[in-house]
Amino acid sequence: MNKFLQRWTVFAGLVVVWQVAGMLAEDPFFPPPSDILTAAWEWWVLEPENVTGHILPSIGRLLSGWAIAAVIGISLGLLLGRSDRAMEYAGPLLVFMRSIPPPALVPVFLLLFRGGTSMQLATIVFGVIWPVLLNTVDGARSVDVTKVDTSAVFRIPRHQWILGVVLPAASPKIFAGLRVSLSLSLVLMVISELVGTDNGIGSQLMVAQREFDYTRMWAGIVLLGVLGYGLNTVLLAVERRALAWQPRSRDEQHA
Amino acid sequence: MSNMLEVADLGHTYGDYEAIGGLTFTVRAGELVCVVGPSGCGKSTLLRTISGLIEPSRGDVSLKGSHLAVVFQDYQRSLFPWLTVQGNVEFPLRSLPRAERRVRAAEALEWVGLGAAAKKRPWQLSGGMQQRVAIARALAYRPALLLMDEPFASVDAQTRFELEDLLLRVRREHDTTVLVVTHDIDESVYLGDRILVLSGSPAKLVADLEVPLPAERDQVTTRTDEAFVALRSKVARLLNVGGKQTLDVEKWAAAERESLSETVSTSS
Numbered sequence: 001m002n003k004f005l006q007r008w009t010v011f012a013g014l015v016v017v018w019q020v021a022g023m024l025a026e027d028p029f030f031p032p033p034s035d036i037l038t039a040a041w042e043w044w045v046l047e048p049e050n051v052t053g054h055i056l057p058s059i060g061r062l063l064s065g066w067a068i069a070a071v072i073g074i075s076l077g078l079l080l081g082r083s084d085r086a087m088e089y090a091g092p093l094l095v096f097m098r099s100i101p102p103p104a105l106v107p108v109f110l111l112l113f114r115g116g117t118s119m120q121l122a123t124i125v126f127g128v129i130w131p132v133l134l135n136t137v138d139g140a141r142s143v144d145v146t147k148v149d150t151s152a153v154f155r156i157p158r159h160q161w162i163l164g165v166v167l168p169a170a171s172p173k174i175f176a177g178l179r180v181s182l183s184l185s186l187v188l189m190v191i192s193e194l195v196g197t198d199n200g201i202g203s204q205l206m207v208a209q210r211e212f213d214y215t216r217m218w219a220g221i222v223l224l225g226v227l228g229y230g231l232n233t234v235l236l237a238v239e240r241r242a243l244a245w246q247p248r249s250r251d252e253q254h255a
Numbered sequence: 256m257s258n259m260l261e262v263a264d265l266g267h268t269y270g271d272y273e274a275i276g277g278l279t280f281t282v283r284a285g286e287l288v289c290v291v292g293p294s295g296c297g298k299s300t301l302l303r304t305i306s307g308l309i310e311p312s313r314g315d316v317s318l319k320g321s322h323l324a325v326v327f328q329d330y331q332r333s334l335f336p337w338l339t340v341q342g343n344v345e346f347p348l349r350s351l352p353r354a355e356r357r358v359r360a361a362e363a364l365e366w367v368g369l370g371a372a373a374k375k376r377p378w379q380l381s382g383g384m385q386q387r388v389a390i391a392r393a394l395a396y397r398p399a400l401l402l403m404d405e406p407f408a409s410v411d412a413q414t415r416f417e418l419e420d421l422l423l424r425v426r427r428e429h430d431t432t433v434l435v436v437t438h439d440i441d442e443s444v445y446l447g448d449r450i451l452v453l454s455g456s457p458a459k460l461v462a463d464l465e466v467p468l469p470a471e472r473d474q475v476t477t478r479t480d481e482a483f484v485a486l487r488s489k490v491a492r493l494l495n496v497g498g499k500q501t502l503d504v505e506k507w508a509a510a511e512r513e514s515l516s517e518t519v520s521t522s523s
Contacts, residue, residue: 144332146327146329146332146333147332147333149308149325150325150327150333152307152308153308153323153324153325154322154324154347154396156346156347156349157349165335168335168337169337171337245376247376247378
């Protein structure tokens, strides 16, 4: 409990400072947090159409884009990571593609998919696949020689080698990539919704800004913060379970 | 007695470095043979060619029976930390039905005295216990030949004695054919029915010695037995212990690097 207080004190303090400053300044661009929270509550929680029409589609795109990127990134990464030759051919291409800022491709995808969900998914998938893919390659390459030898001596079948040895050995790095990708997914979800669509949290930010409803705009930003925080917390919990097998430093001394 | 392993004129070169030069020997069924030689004399290359991890440059390795198992020196890296002890022992048995896998793993863990540790993770066990898990995994696989690469070099002396006796017991109880590669002369005499003395490099067979000791061995009495002491001195003389170092360190390091890269590319 003490630690909880310690962790949130700075956060709460800043909110209080903003509240007082906002009430004193009465600036329409910077409404106090109490107004923002009220707006967020009325707009995002009490309006069922907003939940089904904007929040759920946004979360749906974010999660499916991230999941598609994860599946492609992990499978491709495992294969590339275990083949030096494939990496020699594909390496420069991967590094180049990763260097392209994903928002720069929004116009391309707009043309290709004429807006809508497929364009948004393409933006998210293209933007977030790289951390997963490159981390998986890195993890797959790091399987130590004794495990490679052990697997070869016991002549385990190829699928067991990939799924039973390479995948778990790479999983700590894969999870690190998945976490980076998840927060990137949120960014790209918002960016992809700023143009070419009339639903989603991102589009509502633009609508609120155009209608000079700054309190509602801030409410959208708060919602995105909460969403990002929540998703990251869930993924961390999953990661902790999935990687529970990792030796903890205290136990390692025993060996 | 039939031959379990026949090695004929086996040679291996890395580039222009000859690691083993024409080895010929056999291992009979149920026998425990120790290969002893100085560090860097090509013992590891020998083990890797026998186990099929690298293709020898020349010569033949023929094994009676379809599969062999290897116990590596580095048990920490050889065991899979994401599997339980039982999962590790079942690892090479995935092609068998689940129930049979369970039975075999439980049985093999009993043999090495780790029946109670089945649900633990390997890294929760001591070093000696981890190596016992690796031995159980190899035994559960029912190999025609059990290869061991410096199996007890990474544990303390007390544990080492225990593991040596454990190996002698399980191989007697289960009639396992074993080839142990070691640089430790005492260990080779204590464990072996027969000792192959290598000198190198390139590794050449200097002597093939029968061990004139009874099958039942004991850490205290066997090691003071006259026959033990005599054979130990003989092997030491053959290996020229205390003599001039003949190993070319740079060549050896290059060969080692080569052998590592070779493994990675063959098994990926």
